[in-house]
Amino acid sequence: MMATTTPGGWRLLLLRGWLPVTLVALWWTLSAGSEALYFPPLQEILTTLVDEWILGPRWRSDLLPSLANFTIGFGTSVLLGTALGVLLGMSPVMRALFAPVLTFFRSLPSPALIPIVLGILGLGAGMNVSLIVLGAVWPILLNTIDGVRSVDTQLREMVRSYRLSRRQIITHVVLPSAGPQIFAGYRIGLQIAIILIVVSEMVGATHGLGYYVLESQQLFMITQTWVGTILLGIIGYLLTLIFLRIERRVLRWQIRMRQATGAS
């Protein structure tokens, strides 16, 4: 059961904030003055983070490229997955033509593609972006197909009897109707994309956050490894927050409908 009243304002901030703040405070105090190789003081980690990534040049040389790769890769996956999903979802013939290939590719763990993509495209942004697309496009595509196929039959008949144009059907009926499922696909795709920026840069790049994390570890610069890891965590968290905001905005009608009708 859900709570009947949702806390708001300061109360919500307090409820949400106490655990992260407590954890950071604990970490800060417990690690203070630590000499252990793998557990440098949090203070040192944060100082390095600010010096290297905010005041220093790394935000430009490593952070921006990673974010650019992610944006291009995830953006391409979203556009490609949605467009192809609508096409395949609306056409049984197209589905029959492509379903076996689809099932094959989505069952392939995307990191397994690294050696081949690396061999073909070499080190660099092209390889990183391609890998993200190859990993993130499948859940988006499959969810879109499912969402489009599950458009209500009576709704389909309504649409046909009023002779809506193909364009109207896609923008006003199919996409909104499949919206919740499409966004569920985006959400999975987003997680995969975040994982793959890191993985692809660890093995197939000469800069970027993933490269930095692995490289610093191999050079025993453990503070830097912590810095990279924390940064990745923060970026993943922020990307998820931004995504949820957009999702809430696009699917606003559905949230309001649920609140109004009390439906799950």
Added chain:
Amino acid sequence: MGAEHLLDLQDLGKTYSTGAVRARILEGVEFTVDRGEFVCVVGPSGAGKTTLLKCIAGLTAPTTGRTLFEGEKVTEPPAKLAVIFQDYSRSLLPWLTVAKNIELPLQKARFPARERPGIIAEALANVGLEGKGGVYPWEMSGGMQQRAAIARGLAYQPDVLLMDEPFAAVDAQTRIDLEDLVLGMSRRLGMTVLFVTHDIDEAVYMADRVVVLSGTPAAVARDITVDLPGERDQVQTKNLPRYGELRAEVFGLIQAAKRPAMQRTETVPARRMVP
């Protein structure tokens, strides 16, 4: 001449084939609807009323025969025909406001953009939903949603309105209100309506003619002209002796087809009460 009638069903038959199973639903259905008529098709649940309506609307192809609409064979949904579906909650788009729902089917060629607000307002007024254009369907009661769906049909300015058990999902009082609303509206606008229902009272009360569908596969058992006064009233009309005779006749036809052996012992059930 086919063009004399607005709708002309000729030897309409429909068989559904799912795998090896073939279900004959309709066979040799024939009747006509003229301009301005209010015709009710009545038959028990599962008789094939929705199937018949889909054939007429061009949503599914009949296995045999054909429907002529304004003299032309129906092969796809005609532009001057609108369908009001049984389940309003699955007919209006929940992500669009009522006004946007009504506007969506109004194509550029027939409905220039600047005329649309007027058309939408008029359609809403015709179903008693003045000023509700900005509301979302799920913010309204079931009865109001079905009215909004009817308004969408009206705004589309069809020559015939097909209605598939449109009041089956609303409560009894709302149902009576909607029956009178649709009757009044069709008289006022001179609309042609083909109204499908399993409710004998509803059929006799609303129709100029009742087409009784019965049997398996279903065919027209009788085409009855309802010789009741044009102005219908939920209490007065239903108290007329002729009303009782007509509903007994329809009931008898449906029962006879359902259980032929028992037709003599069946008694007509109590009328649906007017609250």
